[in-house]
Amino acid sequence: MTQRTQASLPHMARKLGHRRRGGRAQTSGAKFESKIEELLVTLGFTKQTGSRTAFYSTTRESKEYDVHVLCGPSAYGGKGKQYCDFLIYGLPGFPTGFRIEAKAQFTKGSVDEKYPYLLLNIEVAGIPSVVVTAGRGARTEALDWLTEQAMEDNPLQAVLDYEGLLQYLHDLY
Numbered sequence: 001m002t003q004r005t006q007a008s009l010p011h012m013a014r015k016l017g018h019r020r021r022g023g024r025a026q027t028s029g030a031k032f033e034s035k036i037e038e039l040l041v042t043l044g045f046t047k048q049t050g051s052r053t054a055f056y057s058t059t060r061e062s063k064e065y066d067v068h069v070l071c072g073p074s075a076y077g078g079k080g081k082q083y084c085d086f087l088i089y090g091l092p093g094f095p096t097g098f099r100i101e102a103k104a105q106f107t108k109g110s111v112d113e114k115y116p117y118l119l120l121n122i123e124v125a126g127i128p129s130v131v132v133t134a135g136r137g138a139r140t141e142a143l144d145w146l147t148e149q150a151m152e153d154n155p156l157q158a159v160l161d162y163e164g165l166l167q168y169l170h171d172l173y
Contacts, residue, residue: 032104032134033067033085035162040065043169045088063090071099072125075117082121092172099129099155100165105137112142119149122156130158132165 041047048066065088074080086100101118105111122129131146147159160168 028104028106028135029102032162033102036086036100036102036132036165037065037067039162039166039169040086040088045090064088071127072121075120075124082125084125084127087127091169094128097127099125099127101129101131102134103131103138104134106135107137109137112138115142115146119146119156123154126155128157129155130160130165130168131156132160132162134162 037047043063045063045065048064048069065086067086068083069087070081071084071087072082074082084099085102088098088100091098099122101122103111103114103118118131122131133143143159146156150156150158158164158168
């Protein structure tokens with residue numbers, strides 16, 4: 001196969017109507033994150049705008065949130081960084097912030113293979129956190145394993161579905 005033929009393969013696949021892998025997953029994930037963001041706004045949180053720089057570890061009393069914000073070093077160390085799906089302030093009992101990670105998987109896929117790395121990153125950042133899941137595409141055993149990791153002495157506080165998140169936040173007020 002020539003270099004020109006290799007270079008044109010992705011273009012040909014798109015032309016034939018083939019989707020790139022992960023495209024639908026990214027769309028589902030973005031829709032699920034939008035739903036969580038709508039919930040935060042409904043509960044009276046105000047979106048922080050600006051850079052993706054961490055604003056964790058500053059005590060804030062006002063109800064604020066940010067999306068895809070830097071929240072600590074990567075579990076791999078070095079110069080790596082990790083970003084939170086949501087970092088919120090103003091929750092009773094969490095004066096320096098609270099992290100929400102959204103994981104949607106509506107068809108069989110790889111989200112559950114990412115749970116151990118997610119848990120490790122949550123532990124490295126040390127920010128009290130919940131993981132909110134949607135869909136039935138993750139393996140039950142993987143979701144059970146992640147749920148078992150949520151403990152009082154672990155930054156991972158709970159693994160919830162959307163309704164569980166709504167109840168969790170409601171119970172804090």
